[in-house]
Amino acid sequence: MKGLNFLFCLFFVLLYESLLYPLISIAGARPDMALIFTAFFALSYGSLEGLFFGFLSGFLIDLLTPSLLGWGTLLRLGLGFWMGNFKDNLFLENFFSKGVIAALSVLVFEIFYQLIHTGLSFAGAGYILIRYSLPDAFYSSLVGFALFYLTQKKKRKEAAAEL
Numbered sequence: 001m002k003g004l005n006f007l008f009c010l011f012f013v014l015l016y017e018s019l020l021y022p023l024i025s026i027a028g029a030r031p032d033m034a035l036i037f038t039a040f041f042a043l044s045y046g047s048l049e050g051l052f053f054g055f056l057s058g059f060l061i062d063l064l065t066p067s068l069l070g071w072g073t074l075l076r077l078g079l080g081f082w083m084g085n086f087k088d089n090l091f092l093e094n095f096f097s098k099g100v101i102a103a104l105s106v107l108v109f110e111i112f113y114q115l116i117h118t119g120l121s122f123a124g125a126g127y128i129l130i131r132y133s134l135p136d137a138f139y140s141s142l143v144g145f146a147l148f149y150l151t152q153k154k155k156r157k158e159a160a161a162e163l
Contacts, residue, residue, distance in 0.1 A: 002045060006053065009037045013057045017064055029135035031143040032106055034061055038080045039102035040147060047084020054080030071116050079105045095148035102148070103141030110137055 013034045021030045034057035042050020058076035062069045086101055110133035111125075118124035 002049075006041065006049070009040070010053070010056055010060070013037060014060050017061050026139065027135070028132065029139045031140040032109070032136060033143070034058065034076060035079065035106050035109055036102060036140055036144045036147060038076055039083050039098070039105055039144060040151070042080045042083035043087045043098045043101060043148075044151070045084075046087055047081045050080030050084035051077055052080070054078070068113075068117060071113065075109050075112055079109055095145065095152045098148040099141060099145035102144035103137060106137040106140040106144075107133075110134075 016024075016033045024030060034054075038050055038054040038057060041053040054076035055073060058073035061076075062072045065072075083101055083105055110129060114125040114128045114133055115122070118128065
């Protein structure tokens, strides 16, 4: 079942990035679904799954926007592995703690990506971070919290049904 979820989420990310994100944006802010699902796989299944989902989703997104080909892949891959280490080393059963880690990963991704995009111009990157990246990170964290809450609620129902 994990493999089917993996493929479905990967397909959704590709569909979202190519067609749906203008429909979901609020005042120019849009959630980073690739990082949200990378966080989901990393924090639910471990660092290897987070690494693979981060790599594949980053590679597919980089193919859609080839100006910085490889940087998005590298950042998502690294963040997937990093978040998976949190799952392996910390007790993360609460949806809130998983959502905070997902929100931090979106902020880290945005900081590094904007620094690379502006050629390490801290003034340009700072403007882009405040104007675009912080609203994107906030929106992504809300979607991430909702995803982790719904999956935790589903796990509770399944555990209650087994009893």
